[in-house]
Amino acid sequence: MAYTHLADYPADIRERAARVRLACFDVDGTLTDGRLWIDEQGRELKAFNILDGMGLRLLEKNGVRVVLMTARKSAVTEARGRELGIEEVHTAVKDKRSLLLSLCDKYNVQLEQVAMMGDDLVDLAALQVAGLAVAPANAHGWVKERVHWRTRAAGGEGAARELCDLILGSQGKAEAILAEFLR
Amino acid sequence: MAYTHLADYPADIRERAARVRLACFDVDGTLTDGRLWIDEQGRELKAFNILDGMGLRLLEKNGVRVVLMTARKSAVTEARGRELGIEEVHTAVKDKRSLLLSLCDKYNVQLEQVAMMGDDLVDLAALQVAGLAVAPANAHGWVKERVHWRTRAAGGEGAARELCDLILGSQGKAEAILAEFLR
Amino acid sequence: MAYTHLADYPADIRERAARVRLACFDVDGTLTDGRLWIDEQGRELKAFNILDGMGLRLLEKNGVRVVLMTARKSAVTEARGRELGIEEVHTAVKDKRSLLLSLCDKYNVQLEQVAMMGDDLVDLAALQVAGLAVAPANAHGWVKERVHWRTRAAGGEGAARELCDLILGSQGKAEAILAEFLR
Amino acid sequence: MAYTHLADYPADIRERAARVRLACFDVDGTLTDGRLWIDEQGRELKAFNILDGMGLRLLEKNGVRVVLMTARKSAVTEARGRELGIEEVHTAVKDKRSLLLSLCDKYNVQLEQVAMMGDDLVDLAALQVAGLAVAPANAHGWVKERVHWRTRAAGGEGAARELCDLILGSQGKAEAILAEFLR
Secondary structure (H helix, E strand, O other): OOOOOHHHOOHHHHHHHHOOOEEEEOOOOOOOOOEEEEOOOOOEEEEEEHHHHHHHHHHHHOOOEEEEEOOOOOHHHHHHHHHHOOOEEEOOOOOHHHHHHHHHHHHOOOHHHEEEEOOOHHHHHHHHHOOEEEEOOOOOHHHHOOOOEEOOOOOOOOHHHHHHHHHHHHOOOHHHHHHHHHO | OOOOOHHHOOHHHHHHHHOOOEEEEOOOOOOOOOEEEEOOOOOEEEEEEHHHHHHHHHHHHOOOEEEEEOOOOOHHHHHHHHHHOOOEEEOOOOOHHHHHHHHHHHHOOOHHHEEEEOOOHHHHHHHHHOOEEEEOOOOOHHHHOOOOEEOOOOOOOOHHHHHHHHHHHHOOOHHHHHHHHHO | OOOOOHHHOOHHHHHHHHOOOEEEEOOOOOOOOOEEEEOOOOOEEEEEEHHHHHHHHHHHHOOOEEEEEOOOOOHHHHHHHHHHOOOEEEOOOOOHHHHHHHHHHHHOOOHHHEEEEOOOHHHHHHHHHOOEEEEOOOOOHHHHOOOOEEOOOOOOOOHHHHHHHHHHHHOOOHHHHHHHHHO | OOOOOHHHOOHHHHHHHHOOOEEEEOOOOOOOOOEEEEOOOOOEEEEEEHHHHHHHHHHHHOOOEEEEEOOOOOHHHHHHHHHHOOOEEEOOOOOHHHHHHHHHHHHOOOHHHEEEEOOOHHHHHHHHHOOEEEEOOOOOHHHHOOOOEEOOOOOOOOHHHHHHHHHHHHOOOHHHHHHHHHO
16 A cells, blocks of 8 residues: 555655655666566567656656666666656666766765665665665565665555655645646 | 445445446556556557456447546557547547546536546546546555545556446446346 | 365366366456557557466367467467467457357367356356356456356466366376376 | 575575575576567567576576576577576477486586476476475466475566575575675
8 A cells, every 4th residue: 555645654754755856766676567578589678657757757847856777778768768858867877876976966965865766786885875765665685674765566566656755745745746736 | 356246336436327428537557557668669568458448348338438538648548449449539638627528518418427537646637527536446545535436456457347337337237238248 | 376186176166177178268368367468559469378378288188179269359369379289269259159169069079068268248158058167366257256166366377277277187187297297 | 575584594495505506497487477478470578577687697606507498499588598698598498307417417516406496397307306496486286396495476576586595695695795785
């Protein structure tokens, strides 16, 4: 069951989320369920969730910069990033923590203003330095033990949207967003 | 567990369903599980459920006009609509409530005769004016709180069929339909 | 949890299964989970399960004729049937019961020697006349009420294999099959 | 829930895993969920999990040779194997046990140093001779009864990664691996 109201989230997590200006998302296993469909020519497909797409767009519209970062070279990820209008799409990333640190410089934000969401070992170094470290429900056990918060949904089933909602709610934006959609 | 008999549905929902002449369905997250498969060229696939297809056809054969409406520009949705023989397939819809109101005019039905099913914020305005507002089990929490009824199945797993069955049953058509298939 | 030993199945179902010479399977929702992946050109994909493929092959190798029958015109179903080496693949079937009856004639089997597995209303007429009528766990409620047996697995997740195992086990073939694979 | 700490695994299984030098994996149903997506031309896709890919790479980096073996002729499996840099990818395998035995010769390992993971009857003969025989949660009942260990995850959802983690942990490599990713 997804979180609905701000009071549903733990208080310390809301405090961390209230500070976020830069939200970084791993791709496979975080924005997807980790599955790679491969065809007979070795080309890949993967499955993103439209719930997450809406959340990422709401973050950017409300002053939180969104970053996609993946260790995998992937035309699919680049295509999805383009469609969502996300500028900071980084594929074939060798060192996610270094990338995260350089983005902090670029956007002039502190580490405590960074959220990082990831599911596997390659995300650990970046998760360790982020002000809000989040893992989807399907994350590897070693990752789950080392984050501040775990979403109820698995990657690809709306896990990223949970983080988006947490950030928007904790920053007091939820009411206005909802009002606009009801208008 | 899906509903099987008319008595399984709440009485007030059956009353609302008995009046429906126009049934509007969001697509991603409602007729699908919200997942978008993206290939290396950025082309998309999505997965509809044959259970829902049967339900939509039964509605149209029994005097209820079916509408598909999505905020997303999508050749996939248009292809699926064509295959099901649905005339009212609307993609890249900026304002679902306005579309719903104009369809009421076109078909000369009242708002209380309209069912609307959707799962995310972009559906809220239309859901608020429909005589029967329905969300699939996977809908966003803010949507689930603002509908008359939630299906047991998630989008893409037969959620739309549950609504079709509710409407057909509440309008006293279930026995005749079943009899025809048993003949 | 799938059935493993013959004693796990109800006795009356084993009796019905012991007589089967012709095993008919609906496709969408029975050999698949009912989902149709549609691409931007309107072409479809669907997902069969390799567990079922093994079961269907074991039936044919052990004297039970396998039939695939679907109301849907589908190049995908034909391709899957060819790959499994199944001769009796029927698509775009208007009347499954008539087809079933004509196959009884062709193969000189009685209705009590026919198993039929299906998940939706179009399967009902054929299910009503078969000696062993089976529905997968995901079947429509009206169908589930009108069959002799429901598999524990859903369509596309090994439901058909459960029926294959039931038939092979009830006909005393399981031990020999297992021995061959262990050899 | 996946295993996280070495103490979570049964002691006798850890002993078996500590000896493994050669880890053999069936493909469909073990590295995938057993589903074959078929398109209108009869071409197939299947879905691997990035969690498993990471595990297989960690095995090879830590001195355990990885083998993929499938009875199915499959360009998809070959493509996935190439991408992961696995040398020993065998498709269209008629006799998995013979292949396993010849690989023991080639790499000069004993049968008790071999792990084999598979889900269906064609894997049984190889599973019977391996020092560590493992089945994913979705395996056929007859297979589940004849292995040393069953993973909690199903094939395609990280089942193979569970085995990789077990082997690496039992061989005392987990701490060093984790430290490298945290660095």
